Amino acid sequence: MDIRCSLLVLYMVVIAEGGGLACNWGLQATHPLPPKIVVKLMKDNGFEKVKLFEADPEALKALGNSGIQVMLGIPNDFLAPLASSVRIAEDWVSQNVSSYISKTGVDIRYVAVGNEPFLKTYNDTFLQTTLPALQNIQAALIKAGLGRQVKVTTPLNADVYQTDSSGVPSAGNFRSDIHDLMISIITFLSDNGAPLTINIYPFLSLYADPNFPVDYAFFPTSGSNISTSSPVVDGPISYTNVFDANFDTLIWALEKNGFASMPIIVGEVGWPTDGDINANNENAHRFNQGLVNRIIQGQGTPKRNTSPDIYLFALIDEDAKSIQPGNFERHWGVFNYDGTIKYPLDLGGGNTNQTLTPATGVRYLARQWCIMAPEASNLDPNLPSSINEACTYADCTSLGYGSSCGELDVRGNASYTFNMYYQTMNQQKGACQFSNLSAITTVDPSQDSCVFKIMINLGRHEQTTSPSTSSFGITCNQDSSIAFAALVSSFIICFLS
Numbered sequence: 001m002d003i004r005c006s007l008l009v010l011y012m013v014v015i016a017e018g019g020g021l022a023c024n025w026g027l028q029a030t031h032p033l034p035p036k037i038v039v040k041l042m043k044d045n046g047f048e049k050v051k052l053f054e055a056d057p058e059a060l061k062a063l064g065n066s067g068i069q070v071m072l073g074i075p076n077d078f079l080a081p082l083a084s085s086v087r088i089a090e091d092w093v094s095q096n097v098s099s100y101i102s103k104t105g106v107d108i109r110y111v112a113v114g115n116e117p118f119l120k121t122y123n124d125t126f127l128q129t130t131l132p133a134l135q136n137i138q139a140a141l142i143k144a145g146l147g148r149q150v151k152v153t154t155p156l157n158a159d160v161y162q163t164d165s166s167g168v169p170s171a172g173n174f175r176s177d178i179h180d181l182m183i184s185i186i187t188f189l190s191d192n193g194a195p196l197t198i199n200i201y202p203f204l205s206l207y208a209d210p211n212f213p214v215d216y217a218f219f220p221t222s223g224s225n226i227s228t229s230s231p232v233v234d235g236p237i238s239y240t241n242v243f244d245a246n247f248d249t250l251i252w253a254l255e256k257n258g259f260a261s262m263p264i265i266v267g268e269v270g271w272p273t274d275g276d277i278n279a280n281n282e283n284a285h286r287f288n289q290g291l292v293n294r295i296i297q298g299q300g301t302p303k304r305n306t307s308p309d310i311y312l313f314a315l316i317d318e319d320a321k322s323i324q325p326g327n328f329e330r331h332w333g334v335f336n337y338d339g340t341i342k343y344p345l346d347l348g349g350g351n352t353n354q355t356l357t358p359a360t361g362v363r364y365l366a367r368q369w370c371i372m373a374p375e376a377s378n379l380d381p382n383l384p385s386s387i388n389e390a391c392t393y394a395d396c397t398s399l400g401y402g403s404s405c406g407e408l409d410v411r412g413n414a415s416y417t418f419n420m421y422y423q424t425m426n427q428q429k430g431a432c433q434f435s436n437l438s439a440i441t442t443v444d445p446s447q448d449s450c451v452f453k454i455m456i457n458l459g460r461h462e463q464t465t466s467p468s469t470s471s472f473g474i475t476c477n478q479d480s481s482i483a484f485a486a487l488v489s490s491f492i493i494c495f496l497s
């Protein structure tokens with residue numbers, strides 16, 4: 001066996017035994033990739049678990065018999081009705097969980113009740129309903145005979161716990177305004193053998209505080225000692241990155257309240273690639289590579305040495321997400337909106353060059369763009385209102401300072417907005433008529449980092465029922481038996497070579 005073969009085999013063993021890769025699949029896009037293509041994308045890249053934010057019928061159908069484990073989310077708007085009656089919860093579970101498990105073969109493992117319901121920006125709206133909704137969904141799962149197979153959880157933002165002004169994890173505890181509620185929820189989850197799910201965002205630490213030490217937001221590159229940023233020293237432990245420190249703040253909070261061994265899932269963590277000065281491919285590659293390496297190696301934190309399940313945020317960009325948190329919000333994907341690759345993330349965790357596989361079978365609109373007409377004047381009084389109108393309906397979040405199209409001149413800027421509108425409107429007739437300021441071109445107007453998109457052709461995807469392709473890559477192991485088969489065959493290949 002040569003060295004390349006042993007590395008390959010080692011990798012297969014690690015993947016077969018480890019928790020595997022997991023990701024978030026959000027659907028807030030004007031032109032979402034067809035679910036079948038997304039499921040194949042996940043399988044081709046070795047994702048074994050996925051978190052959905054809603055029980056979308058098409059996504060669930062595509063996940064049927066895929067071997068991918070599902071955490072199924074319930075939006076916050078459902079919390080009040082679900083909290084109000086067990087009957088409503090039973091209907092919800094029957095229609096959105098039981099039927100997909102029994103009829104469609106969807107491997108649902110968790111129901112995630114609500115999404116970050118205790119965020120400060122929600123003004124306590126969901127404080128009263130989250131726990132009762134959890135209880136009713138749990139009761140409904142038991143009644144449906146799914147109590148063992150499907151666990152409840154509720155994904156919370158890491159702002160449910162905090163440390164004191166010293167900033168050390170050992171000072172961690174739950175936020176005082178929701179302390180008792182958190183204990184009730186954790187007690188309930190613990191009694192039902194269910195995990196606590198927390199979303200941790202090092203990017204937002206950096207975004208919120210211009211003085212935040214940049215290196216501390218990332219994982220140290222293996223082999224290097226962190227000398228660039230001053231670590232946070234907590235007793236015998238030196239924290240070199242905010243993810244570890246944040247996670248261990250939670251462990252301390254749990255320990256202090258009698259839940260030292262509470263299982264934890266990291267429901268969301270990732271790095272965006274556009275819409276902010278710190279959101280770019282280089283930083284996202286650096287952060288997510290560090291994260292994936294840890295997942296593959298099963299690396300934990302100083303306070304808990306086993307790796308939790310970690311769901312990467314996110315699989316693909318979503319151009320219809322609210323930008324209330326910031327322009328970066330539409331750019332969290334490891335893949336672009338169309339399943340193309342943004343940066344060469346190595347899913348082998350540094351042991352192999354297991355590069356990403358892009359989506360296949362994507363159909364696009366015609367190769368044409370809407371731009372500012374060559375004869376139109378920069379000083380045309382209709383220009384500002386035209387740009388404004390385009391950006392009201394289309395995604396212009398790549399135009400800001402420090403973003404991928406932040407260096408365009410006035411004409412480039414106008415062209416970008418016109419094109420986004422034109423593509424978002426499916427290149428319809430009349431969608432490239434901005435007071436005679438625009439024109440259609442077949443010459444790609446993209447410049448440097450600024451990509452002028454062509455949208456996905458939703459119509460052509462609807463007409464064609466794509467054949468259910470089951471390509472089986474070396475990283476793609478739906479369950480341990482297949483992983484084992486792959487392992488055996490890779491041994492055979494190695495011995496033969």
Ligand SMILES: *[C@@H]1O[C@H](CO)[C@@H](O)[C@H](O)[C@H]1NC(C)=O
Nearest residue numbers: 054055056088091092095096
């Ligand atoms: C789930 O089930 C309920 C019935 O209780 C239904 O009203 C709802 O629309 C279903 N779908 C989703 C996405 O929650």
Ligand SMILES: *[C@@H]1O[C@H](CO)[C@@H](O)[C@H](O)[C@H]1NC(C)=O
Nearest residue numbers: 119120121122123124125126
């Ligand atoms: C929360 O309260 C603030 C101030 O009262 C208000 O501006 C904001 O719209 C509220 N947000 C929600 C989600 O209700």
Ligand SMILES: *[C@@H]1O[C@H](CO)[C@@H](O)[C@H](O)[C@H]1NC(C)=O
Nearest residue numbers: 222223224225226227228229
């Ligand atoms: C750690 O980094 C510093 C500064 O780059 C260097 O001087 C030192 O030798 C390094 N130590 C180890 C153990 O690598």
Ligand SMILES: *[C@@H]1O[C@H](CO)[C@@H](O)[C@H](O)[C@H]1NC(C)=O
Nearest residue numbers: 344346349350351352353354
């Ligand atoms: C992976 O490929 C890149 C680029 O081809 C190369 O620079 C790097 O050394 C390779 N890494 C390993 C572990 O083979």
Ligand SMILES: *[C@@H]1O[C@H](CO)[C@@H](O)[C@H](O)[C@H]1NC(C)=O
Nearest residue numbers: 396399400401408409410413
């Ligand atoms: C381009 O558009 C963006 C967003 O509307 C704006 O912030 C920026 O100042 C514009 N740049 C130029 C050169 O007009």
Ligand SMILES: *[C@@H]1O[C@H](CO)[C@@H](O)[C@H](O)[C@H]1NC(C)=O
Nearest residue numbers: 380382433434435436437438
């Ligand atoms: C566009 O140009 C045509 C022909 O030059 C003219 O008749 C029309 O009024 C113009 N439309 C606008 C909105 O400026």
